[in-house]
Amino acid sequence: MRRSVLLSAAIALAAVLAASPGHAQRKITLNVVTAGDQNMVDYVKDYLAPIFEKDHPDVTVKSVGTGPGDAGSQKIYEKLVAEKGNAEWDIDVAVIHQKAAGQMVAEGLLAAYVKDVATGKLVHSPAASNSLGANVAGYVIPMFNSQTAIAYNSQLVKDPPGTYADLVKWVDANPKKFGYNGIKGGMSGVSFVVGWIYAYTPDAEKLMKGPYDPNLKGSWDAAFASLKAFNQKVVLTPGNAGTLDMLGRGEIEMGPVWVDMFYTWQADGKLPPSVKLKLIGPGMPGQPMYYTVPAKAANMKLAEQFIELATSPKVQAEGIVKRFNWYPGIDATEVKSQLDDATWNKLFVDVTPQDLQTKGKTFPIAPYFNDILEGYEKKVQ
Amino acid sequence: MRSVLSTILRGSGLGAVAFVVFGPITNLALWAFAVQWYFPYKLPVVWGFKYWYEVFKPRSDAWESLTTSVLIALFTVAACLVLAVPAGYAIARGRLPWRGGILLAFLLPQAIPSIAVYFNVARIFYGVGLNGTIAGVVLVHTVHGLVFAVWIAAAAFAAVDRELELAARNVGASALRSFLTVTLPLAAPGIMASAIFVFLESLDEFTGTYFVGVPDVTTLPLLMFTASVAGNYQIAAITALILLVPSVGFMLFIERFLKADVLAKVGG
Amino acid sequence: MRESRLAMFLLVLPALAVVLALFVYPLAMSVVSSVTDKTGATTLDNFAKAWELYREDVIFTLLIVCVSTAFIGALSAGIGGYLVLGESRRAIAALRWLYRWPLFIPFIVAAQCMRTFLAKNGLMNNAFDTIGLIDVQNAVGFLDWRGIIVTFVWKQTPFVALIVAGAMASLDRSTIEAARNLGASRIRILLEIVLPQVSSAMIVGLTLSFVTMLSVLSVPIMISGGAPTMITVDMAFRINAYSDYGVANALGLISYAMTAIAAWVYLRSNAAKRGMA
Numbered sequence: 038m039r040r041s042v043l044l045s046a047a048i049a050l051a052a053v054l055a056a057s058p059g060h061a062q063r064k065i066t067l068n069v070v071t072a073g074d075q076n077m078v079d080y081v082k083d084y085l086a087p088i089f090e091k092d093h094p095d096v097t098v099k100s101v102g103t104g105p106g107d108a109g110s111q112k113i114y115e116k117l118v119a120e121k122g123n124a125e126w127d128i129d130v131a132v133i134h135q136k137a138a139g140q141m142v143a144e145g146l147l148a149a150y151v152k153d154v155a156t157g158k159l160v161h162s163p164a165a166s167n168s169l170g171a172n173v174a175g176y177v178i179p180m181f182n183s184q185t186a187i188a189y190n191s192q193l194v195k196d197p198p199g200t201y202a203d204l205v206k207w208v209d210a211n212p213k214k215f216g217y218n219g220i221k222g223g224m225s226g227v228s229f230v231v232g233w234i235y236a237y238t239p240d241a242e243k244l245m246k247g248p249y250d251p252n253l254k255g256s257w258d259a260a261f262a263s264l265k266a267f268n269q270k271v272v273l274t275p276g277n278a279g280t281l282d283m284l285g286r287g288e289i290e291m292g293p294v295w296v297d298m299f300y301t302w303q304a305d306g307k308l309p310p311s312v313k314l315k316l317i318g319p320g321m322p323g324q325p326m327y328y329t330v331p332a333k334a335a336n337m338k339l340a341e342q343f344i345e346l347a348t349s350p351k352v353q354a355e356g357i358v359k360r361f362n363w364y365p366g367i368d369a370t371e372v373k374s375q376l377d378d379a380t381w382n383k384l385f386v387d388v389t390p391q392d393l394q395t396k397g398k399t400f401p402i403a404p405y406f407n408d409i410l411e412g413y414e415k416k417v418q
Numbered sequence: 419m420r421s422v423l424s425t426i427l428r429g430s431g432l433g434a435v436a437f438v439v440f441g442p443i444t445n446l447a448l449w450a451f452a453v454q455w456y457f458p459y460k461l462p463v464v465w466g467f468k469y470w471y472e473v474f475k476p477r478s479d480a481w482e483s484l485t486t487s488v489l490i491a492l493f494t495v496a497a498c499l500v501l502a503v504p505a506g507y508a509i510a511r512g513r514l515p516w517r518g519g520i521l522l523a524f525l526l527p528q529a530i531p532s533i534a535v536y537f538n539v540a541r542i543f544y545g546v547g548l549n550g551t552i553a554g555v556v557l558v559h560t561v562h563g564l565v566f567a568v569w570i571a572a573a574a575f576a577a578v579d580r581e582l583e584l585a586a587r588n589v590g591a592s593a594l595r596s597f598l599t600v601t602l603p604l605a606a607p608g609i610m611a612s613a614i615f616v617f618l619e620s621l622d623e624f625t626g627t628y629f630v631g632v633p634d635v636t637t638l639p640l641l642m643f644t645a646s647v648a649g650n651y652q653i654a655a656i657t658a659l660i661l662l663v664p665s666v667g668f669m670l671f672i673e674r675f676l677k678a679d680v681l682a683k684v685g686g
Numbered sequence: 687m688r689e690s691r692l693a694m695f696l697l698v699l700p701a702l703a704v705v706l707a708l709f710v711y712p713l714a715m716s717v718v719s720s721v722t723d724k725t726g727a728t729t730l731d732n733f734a735k736a737w738e739l740y741r742e743d744v745i746f747t748l749l750i751v752c753v754s755t756a757f758i759g760a761l762s763a764g765i766g767g768y769l770v771l772g773e774s775r776r777a778i779a780a781l782r783w784l785y786r787w788p789l790f791i792p793f794i795v796a797a798q799c800m801r802t803f804l805a806k807n808g809l810m811n812n813a814f815d816t817i818g819l820i821d822v823q824n825a826v827g828f829l830d831w832r833g834i835i836v837t838f839v840w841k842q843t844p845f846v847a848l849i850v851a852g853a854m855a856s857l858d859r860s861t862i863e864a865a866r867n868l869g870a871s872r873i874r875i876l877l878e879i880v881l882p883q884v885s886s887a888m889i890v891g892l893t894l895s896f897v898t899m900l901s902v903l904s905v906p907i908m909i910s911g912g913a914p915t916m917i918t919v920d921m922a923f924r925i926n927a928y929s930d931y932g933v934a935n936a937l938g939l940i941s942y943a944m945t946a947i948a949a950w951v952y953l954r955s956n957a958a959k960r961g962m963a
Contacts, residue, residue, distance in 0.1 A: 104926070106927075107927065108923075108926040108927040111926065111927060111928075111929065112926065115929060221923055221927075275907070275908070275910075286805060286806070286807050286808075287806070287807045288805060288806040288807060288827055414739055415738070415739070418739065
């Protein structure tokens with residue numbers, strides 16, 4: 038009796054091993070690791086991977102996510118640092134945030150691949166060379182540009198506030214109806230906090246362009262104090278998706294969101310059609326995400342081809358703009374010509390190009406960014 | 419009159435208990451079949467199987483996570499049995515040096531909140547390249563499972579009558595032979611129970627895998643967590659239902675065998 | 687024919703080695719790391735920083751776990767008591783079948799259930815609204831520390847109730863019958879006769895629950911959005927966002943200290959019981 042049990046267990050184990058994917062030894066695996074929300078991981082898995090695999094039948098694309106926010110990029114950074122001594126690294130393409138990009142270029146963890154890629158010539162935005170004050174030219178190509186804005190339920194909020202100051206008044210009158218995620222769990226909350234500091238300091242431009250002055254953080258005490266008072270009257274959500282989720286289920290009426298996530302959720306029926314966007318003044322930040330290639334990637338050539346595909350005008354138009362509602366990473370002129378006007382304008386329904394020009398900000402340079410985050414942890418939380 | 423009142427009280431009391439117990443579970447079932455559900459609707463706006471297709475389509479993460487989870491659980495059971503059977507026998511039978519210390523060591527993982535231990539283990543594994551591997555996760559699950567496996571095995575062996583073993587030895591069987599032919603078969607039900615328990619614990623384990631496995635090893639609980647945090651409640655609900663199948667199955671199976679007074683001896 | 691002590695020790699050794707290497711050693715590492723700063727010098731800075739940033743969460747963690755334990759104890763005493771003292775056979779059978787279900791549901795699944803059940807417009811409030819108990823517009827969401835308590839109590843009560851009911855079932859019924867014949871109310875019998883006799887089983891269950899709840903990460907992350915939350919979430923945040931093992935381990939040590947309180951209670955009750963017996 039025992040022997041037959043062992044035998045059937047062995048057969049079962051063999052069957053499981055045979056059935057499990059990833060045992061196809063004949064194919065090369067291209068490891069694409071993304072720091073970001075699920076929609077970014079899905080973009081690679083459901084959209085880019087099949088196109089790339091059709092052109093490269095001997096390659097399987099493996100798409101892995103390390104989580105949203107800078108924490109996700111931090112994980113990728115740590116992994117590369119841990120593998121530093123190895124001859125080859127097991128991440129071929131890394132999609133990371135600006136802060137991590139600056140850090141990784143400075144520490145020599147990334148390859149200067151842009152010159153080897155044809156689409157490298159299609160990017161002229163400042164974000165392609167300046168990452169929160171660090172020079173990353175030649176190391177990154179933006180995957181997309183994104184923007185945060187305040188989403189509000191237009192059925193419950195008839196007259197949405199247009200500035201941070203108006204928002205404070207609205208929250209005073211409507212406690213616990215506004216929600217954001219603090220600085221944990223996602224960058225929508227972080228960008229709300231950054232926008233708050235921009236609104237309450239005299240010189241927001243200095244924070245975005247530098248130079249770094251370590252004494253400046255002392256002048257933010259009043260801003261943090263008022264943010265702390267503000268937090269008492271709002272709901273703290275678990276993250277980017279948490280804010281959207283609470284909006285969708287009517288638990289909050291307003292909250293900061295990423296514009297692209299907002300449109301995707303609405304298209305999926307997770308947000309009622311009555312929820313709209315407003316970019317409040319003096320401004321809220323947005324950020325590009327970067328395609329990078331680790332310096333010792335095991336499949337360097339394939340990684341470059343992958344990025345070339347991902348940053349081609351056609352894919353940027355079809356995938357980035359049309360399917361996933363992001364602003365393109367390469368020059369807008371290249372992408373706009375690939376789409377009909379209706380699709381292109383869909384991106385700008387609630388947040389117009391003028392809004393983006395005047396109120397779309399960048400994140401502060403890295404040292405100020407860290408000061409803001411630390412100040413929040415110490416004085417607001 | 420009094421009996422009518424007490425029947426009503428009893429009924430509503432039981433109703434309340436049923437609501438408390440099954441309400442959250444029903445909620446899970448509702449989300450599994452909802453395609454669109456948003457405020458202010460009390461029930462899903464659009465019903466359907468769309469997300470079942472998402473979860474079970476061939477390229478999906480769910481198949482890979484399920485396979486990974488089952489594989490890890492099987493390896494964990496194997497490792498635990500190999501380690502726990504001799505250890506349990508020694509604890510039940512023999513005179514051990516430092517017996518108190520050894521028993522304490524096997525009690526520790528249950529007596530100390532293990533989350534801090536997990537991320538330190540992850541740090542150690544980083545150094546030896548075990549982080550993000552199936553082997554690493556199996557090791558973490560094994561430690562967690564050993565606590566139950568060793569104690570249950572020890573109890574199972576303790577319940578085997580020593581006289582039977584001695585009888586086998588008396589007719590000339592070697593120590594090993596008498597163990598394999600007499601002791602082990604008698605202790606087998608208890609050991610099987612511990613194996614199933616370890617399997618379930620490994621399948622459902624989250625915290626250790628969160629630190630040691632991410633981002634390369636995705637088990638079903640991790641997949642569920644990611645889906646939930648991303649607001650994808652339908653996928654989270656369906657994955658949760660998949661996770662529930664072995665647990666509830668085991669519970670129904672054990673309903674027939676679990677005697678409450680056995681558990682009374684716990685800690686007594 | 688006595689097996690040699692050495693042979694017995696060798697049998698235990700592999701399992702012991704695994705536990706030592708993968709639990710005791712990291713545990714020691716965590717203690718050391720909590721008092722070491724980035725340069726390697728010994729310092730209490732990590733504790734100072736942990737207290738400065740997370741003291742609210744520490745207090746809330748203790749509060750959440752203690753309140754949960756109290757509720758679990760009360761509810762499991764009630765369930766066990768009804769199973770032993772109840773008068774309706776059918777109600778007892780129904781209760782026995784009902785209460786065990788959450789036992790086999792893993793914490794992470796329980797958290798997912800509760801996340802949508804306890805929300806402001808979740809199933810619970812909507813159900814109450816449908817039967818007219820409350821108005822969903824004014825409903826309160828439980829997705830904060832109260833939700834964590836509800837989830838813990840929901841998941842752990844069946845476990846403790848199982849242990850307690852088992853202990854109660856094996857009691858000598860003569861004392862109970864005698865008290866009933868004298869006309870004592872069932873509540874009084876429960877409190878004065880039954881519970882004292884099962885106290886050791888109850889304390890074992892509650893202690894195990896206390897330790898388990900201090901170690902759970904999935905429930906607080908999924909249910910409670912922001913502060914205050916449990917320190918397990920803060921530990922994970924320190925590691926994931928900053929790789930700050932010093933402060934994370936300092937928080938870990940604080941959780942060990944909380945467990946030590948529970949252990950002290952357990953040992954004292956055991957000693958008291960031995961003293962009584």
